[in-house]
Every structure is written in structure tokens, then in C-alpha cells.
Amino acid sequence: MGLGQRPGILKRLAAMAPVRVFAISGSESAEIETLLQDPELEQEIVLTDSPRSANVLLAMGEFPGSMQESARRIHDQLSRPRRTLWLRQNVSAPSEAIFPKAIREDTHCDLALLLRKIHRDLLTGVEPSEEPILPDEEPALWRGVGPYGQGGTGMTGGVPYGRPMAETAPDRDGLALDQLSVRVGPFFRPFPSGLTLALKLQGDVIQEAAVAENPFDAQKSNPYFESGDSFIRALSEPVPVVEMEMARARHHLHWLCNALQVHGLGALGLRTRAIARSLRPGVVAPIAQLRRILRYSRSVSLVGAGVGVIQPDKIRDRGLGPVARAAGLREDLRMTDPAYQELGFEPVVHAENDVRSRLWQRLDEAMQSVTLAARSGNATSGGGGRVEGPRGVITLDGNSLPLLLGLLPDLLYGLEWGDAVATVVSLDLDLRDVRSQRVS
Amino acid sequence: MLTALGGSLIIAFVAGGLTLGLRSLGGLLTPPRTTAPERVPFLGGLGPETHAWSRFHVRYYAMALLFLAFDMEMVFMYPWAVVFLREGMKAMVEMLMFIVILTLGILYAWRERALRWA
Numbered sequence: 373m374g375l376g377q378r379p380g381i382l383k384r385l386a387a388m389a390p391v392r393v394f395a396i397s398g399s400e401s402a403e404i405e406t407l408l409q410d411p412e413l414e415q416e417i418v419l420t421d422s423p424r425s426a427n428v429l430l431a432m433g434e435f436p437g438s439m440q441e442s443a444r445r446i447h448d449q450l451s452r453p454r455r456t457l458w459l460r461q462n463v464s465a466p467s468e469a470i471f472p473k474a475i476r477e478d479t480h481c482d483l484a485l486l487l488r489k490i491h492r493d494l495l496t497g498v499e500p501s502e503e504p505i506l507p508d509e510e511p512a513l514w515r516g517v518g519p520y521g522q523g524g525t526g527m528t529g530g531v532p533y534g535r536p537m538a539e540t541a542p543d544r545d546g547l548a549l550d551q552l553s554v555r556v557g558p559f560f561r562p563f564p565s566g567l568t569l570a571l572k573l574q575g576d577v578i579q580e581a582a583v584a585e586n587p588f589d590a591q592k593s594n595p596y597f598e599s600g601d602s603f604i605r606a607l608s609e610p611v612p613v614v615e616m617e618m619a620r621a622r623h624h625l626h627w628l629c630n631a632l633q634v635h636g637l638g639a640l641g642l643r644t645r646a647i648a649r650s651l652r653p654g655v656v657a658p659i660a661q662l663r664r665i666l667r668y669s670r671s672v673s674l675v676g677a678g679v680g681v682i683q684p685d686k687i688r689d690r691g692l693g694p695v696a697r698a699a700g701l702r703e704d705l706r707m708t709d710p711a712y713q714e715l716g717f718e719p720v721v722h723a724e725n726d727v728r729s730r731l732w733q734r735l736d737e738a739m740q741s742v743t744l745a746a747r748s749g750n751a752t753s754g755g756g757g758r759v760e761g762p763r764g765v766i767t768l769d770g771n772s773l774p775l776l777l778g779l780l781p782d783l784l785y786g787l788e789w790g791d792a793v794a795t796v797v798s799l800d801l802d803l804r805d806v807r808s809q810r811v812s
Numbered sequence: 813m814l815t816a817l818g819g820s821l822i823i824a825f826v827a828g829g830l831t832l833g834l835r836s837l838g839g840l841l842t843p844p845r846t847t848a849p850e851r852v853p854f855l856g857g858l859g860p861e862t863h864a865w866s867r868f869h870v871r872y873y874a875m876a877l878l879f880l881a882f883d884m885e886m887v888f889m890y891p892w893a894v895v896f897l898r899e900g901m902k903a904m905v906e907m908l909m910f911i912v913i914l915t916l917g918i919l920y921a922w923r924e925r926a927l928r929w930a
Contacts (some may be wrong), residue, residue, distance in 0.1 A: 425889065426852060439857070441857075445849055445857055445859065446857050448849040448852075449849070449850060497929065504847045509848055510848045535863050537866075538865070543869060547869065550867045551866075552864065554861065556855050556856045556858075557856040557930065558858075560855070575869060
């Protein structure tokens with residue numbers, strides 16, 4: 373389109389639509405992801421569950437070697453026209469050409485304005501669409517035994533696109549039916565970034581699940597130690613209780629926002645996020661009202677009931693925080709903290725030990741934290757090398773994230789796909805959380 | 813004066829022309845040819861390992877069989893509906909008895925978990 377030439381009416385109308393964005397995040401992206409909580413973004417941006425529905429790829433942080441090929445594939449799976457915005461804390465760091473044509477910005481940009489401009493320029497033709505990064509090569513040609521590719525054994529004759537047909541395996545009724553081998557991740561929207569599950573599915577029932585290696589384990593730097601995270605600071609110095617409890621409440625509410633969006637209750641999720649933004653010490657009413665809505669919602673009351681049950685013996689004394697307390701285990705480091713003892717702290721415990729129970733557990737803990745924050749005054753806690761974080765016990769050594777990941781294969785066996793996703797979400801995993809939780 | 817044949821031919825040509833026109837329009841609006849990586853189904857960033865052609869148990873076949881059985885119940889209700897007004901309350905009671913017997917069968921199937929396929 374030439375200078376001074378106005379784009380057509382269709383292009384201008386298309387540019388006015390909400391920006392459809394598919395977001396992927398790597399390491400060193402905790403601060404960047406807070407940009408997504410801006411209320412202005414909710415008006416302008418739609419975060420899609422699949423790159424097929426999006427025109428803009430929002431890449432956040434750094435991507436370890438094992439995730440780079442997947443990131444490029446995600447880029448190519450975006451609908452045309454497409455554009456990539458890569459937000460990094462250090463814009464000039466070497467990028468190993470993951471996204472050659474991406475627009476690179478640091479974390480101090482106006483994200484809503486930038487996404488809107490990229491979308492407008494893309495759809496009005498000011499900026500061209502990005503070409504695919506990966507080469508246009510089939511995994512393998514469809515070859516059979518004949519000179520023209522025909523013939524061969526099996527239903528298809530030959531090996532279509534280099535991929536074998538599904539193998540057979542006994543299902544629940546003893547019938548030998550087909551079993552699909554599928555690997556989901558590392559950028560599957562409901563899952564934590566970096567989580568890859570190797571599944572064997574019959575229909576939508578999981579017959580076998582394996583967790584791939586954590587791609588962030590090999591990261592040399594631990595960005596969480598550079599962040600202003602209250603719980604990390606509390607490992608080495610006293611931190612006001614009000615600050616830690618408000619951070620805990622916000623963490624649980626942000627988890628709930630994500631969980632509700634996964635369960636298809638997006639509007640309630642946005643409402644939860646708005647509550648988290650306007651949270652004040654002692655103001656419990658908005659959370660209590662949210663609890664009432666969720667209590668009377670048939671969707672929430674039915675989802676996750678009896679699903680994802682963990683045997684308490686497997687997680688006893690492992691410092692798993694809300695997951696353990698939702699299983700009826702009365703474990704919380706704050707019980708032995710003098711500052712919390714003065715406040716009369718008693719841990720919230722639920723006994724059902726399923727996905728729904730973990731939802732109520734975090735919601736009730738958020739309410740408790742807001743109440744504690746109001747009553748704490750100038751009380752401080754921490755400096756002892758161990759602290760009760762929102763996901764469980766935090767120390768400077770040890771890591772119980774592998775414990776939760778190790779529980780997944782048994783937990784997901786026999787579940788339908790929807791229940792499996794709900795179970796993974798209920799565990800509140802973060803594979804980048806290479807700061808530790810103590811393994812006793 | 814348009815004959816029936818002429819009218820049919822006009823409709824046939826208009827329908828055929830519309831179809832070809834819409835197909836051509838689709839071809840004009842199609843984006844450029846996609847590459848192999850663009851066509852890979854979305855699985856979170858990884859490619860598929862096997863083909864998606866697979867057979868799986870059609871567990872809801874019990875529902876299909878029950879539907880057939882109750883469809884036959886409806887077949888019995890059609891001639892009944894024709895004579896119902898003439899016969900009056902007697903026909904009403906007889907049909908109610910028929911439906912109640914079949915409903916008891918459905919309740920039995922429900923209790924025996926025949927309606928669960930997950």
C-alpha cells in the first residue's frame with residue numbers, strides 16, 4: 373500500500389476487531405506476565421487457546437533449547453497474517469534466531485497500545501505477514517512399495533507422512549482397540565508453561581501418562597532470586613506479615629482466575645482477577661461473594677468432584693501447602709511461627725481431596741490471608757531459611773516439584789481428558805519455580 | 813408462458829451457476845498455499861507421533877438401542893392418536909399403562925447403569 377493511500381473499508385473494519393493473541397512464556401517471564409493483568413488489555417485483547425485462532429504471537433521471556441523448536445512450530449501454526457511480539461527483560465541478549473522477524477521490546481512497553489498497533493498495521497497491510505520459520509518439508513513422503521508410491525501393508529498402504537498408525541492395546545473392557553500416542557505441550561494453554569505429557573489415549577481416556585523432563589531444570593540462573601518476591605525475601609530477612617499474606621491471597625486468586633477460564637467460566641475468571649487487583653487488607657466481602665457464586669454454580673460444584681484424588685500418605689510431610697491441606701493434612705509452617713501464633717492462626721483444611729476440594733482450599737486460604745493481613749499490624753515473619761509460600765514450603769535447597777510431577781502418571785491414569793486437564797490445573801504447578809520447596 | 817420444464821431448467825442453471833460461483837469465490841479468497849509445518853495440528857508445540865486414524869469403542873451404543881426401542885413405542889402411538897378422540901378415556905388409560913410399563917424398563921436400565929458410557 374503506497375503512502376497516503378487509505379486501506380479499504382474491509383481492512384479498516386478488520387483492524388478494529390479485538391486483537392487475537394496467543395501467548396507463550398519461557399523463563400524470566402514472571403514480571404512480564406504481570407503485564408497481562410492490566411485491565412486495559414481485557415478490553416482490547418483476546419487471549420486464545422490455540423494459535424489457529426490468533427494473528428499475533430506474544431512470546432515472553434527466554435526459551436530453553438528444548439522449547440525453541442516448539443516455539444517456532446507455534447509461530448508457524450498461527451493464522452495468516454501473523455506477527456510476533458517478543459517481550460524480554462534483556463532485549464539485546466542473543467536470541468539464537470528463534471523468531472527472526474519478531475518485534476522485540478522490553479518490559480517497559482505499553483503492551484495494550486503496542487498490540488493494538490501491531491494488529492492494525494498487520495491487517496491494513498502496512499506491515500507484511502511473517503513467513504513460516506520452519507522449512508516446508510513433510511516428515512516423510514507417503515511411500516508404499518510400488519514405483520508410484522502405491523501399495524504396502526496395512527489400512528493405508530505405505531507410511532502416510534512418515535507417521536505410523538495407532539497401535540492396539542487392551543482397553544477397560546479387554547477389547548484390543550487402537551491406542552493413540554500423543555505428546556501435549558510445552559505450550560498447551562491450560563498446562564503450566566514447559567509441561568509436556570506423553571499420553572496414550574483410547575478415545576479420550578488416558579491409558580498411560582508420562583511427564584517429560586522439565587526444560588527449565590537446566591537453567592543456570594534462577595530469576596526468582598532477583599525478583600522482589602516477598603516469600604523469597606522472607607527466607608533471609610523478616611518481611612511484614614501483611615505483605616506476605618496479601619501476596620498469598622493474590623496468588624490464589626490469580627490461580628483461580630486461570631482455573632475458571634480453563635473450566636469455561638471466563639467471565640467469572642475476569643471478575644476474580646478484578647478482585648485480586650483491588651484487594652485490600654480486611655476487605656473479604658468480594659471474595660465471600662465470589663465464593664457464594666461458585667458455591668451455587670452447578671458447573672463448579674460438579675466439576676472435579678471425585679476427580680484427581682491423591683492418597684494422603686504419598687504427600688504427608690512433603691510441604692505441599694494447599695494440595696496437602698486439601699487432602700485433610702494439617703500441615704502449615706505458619707502454625708509454628710510466633711507472629712502467626714499471636715494472631716491465633718489455624719490452617720484451613722478440607723477433607724475431600726479432589727480437584728473441587730483444592731479449589732475451595734485456595735479460595736478459603738485467600739479469605740483467611742486477607743483477614744490475617746488486616747489483623748497483623750506491624751508483625752513480621754521470616755529470616756529462618758524456611759517459609760510457607762502459596763504453593764507450599766520454600767527453602768533454599770531441595771525441590772518437591774518433581775514429587776508432584778512424579779504423581780501425575782498415576783493420577784491421570786483412567787481419567788477422561790477433561791478431568792485430566794482439571795487435575796493438572798488443580799495442582800498449581802510452575803515448572804519455572806526452580807526455587808525450592810523442601811522435601812523432608 | 814413458462815412451462816414446468818422451463819422453470820425446472822432455470823432453477824437448475826441458477827443453482828449450478830451459484831454453486832460454481834461460490835466455489836470460485838472461495839478459491840479467490842483462499843490464502844496462499846500453506847507449508848507442511850503450518851498444517852500440523854496444534855498439540856502445544858510438538859508434532860503428532862501417530863496418525864489420528866484410530867478406532868475407539870462406541871460406548872454410547874446402548875443409548876442408540878434404547879432410542880430404537882422407544883422409537884417403536886412412538887410407532888404404536890401413531891395409530892392410537894388417530895382413534896384417541898373417538899375412544900376417549902379408555903384409550904387414554906390403555907396408552908398410559910403401555911407407557912408406564914416401558915418407563916419402568918427405562919428406570920431399570922438407568923439403575924443398572926446401562927445409560928453410563930464413560
